[in-house]
Amino acid sequence: MTRAFVALGGNLGDTHAYLRQAFDALAALSQTRLLAHSRIYRTPPWGLQAQPPFLNAVAELDTGLAPHELLDALLDIERSAGRVRDGERWGPRTLDLDLLHMDGVVLHDERLTLPHPRIAGRAFVLLPLAELAADLELPGQGRVGALLAAADAAGCIVEPAGGR
Secondary structure, three states, X not given: OEEEEEEEEEOOOOHHHHHHHHHHHHHOOOOEEEEEEOOOEEEOOOOOOOOOOEEEEEEXXXXXXXXXXXXXXXXXXXXXXXXXXXXXXXXXXXXXXXXXXXXXXXXXXXXXXXXXXXXXXXXXXXXXXXXXXXXXXXXXXXXXXXXXXXXXXXXXXXXXXXXX
């Protein structure tokens, strides 16, 4: 079993419901146990600015799945939430699941890079990840807590319990 961290986000439709369903789907994955998940954060859009704010969280898993098997499972969960990958990057979406890190795995191929190459500059990932693993050392990037201390978290707030 390998510890893994998955970022969850979305900004279309009933995002709270999509995130709850995604946590349930992660917990139900074969050879996988959901260990914990962060609180949900409301964050400003990243990339394309002319879109609604996002809700973001991170899940911590213990999994026997190989990295690409886990990636495929995440893509299936996205599709079940109505996610359409149309090639547009950083645009609005119902649900986005990104495999951030798997303990002991450094990988770079055409489908997957681990750890995720853009964690360090994204407060919307670092805030919830730090809740679960502030001392986690990301190969080639640094310790999560230190990365968060250097990130611009302006406009990122904890979403009230139960959502809006």
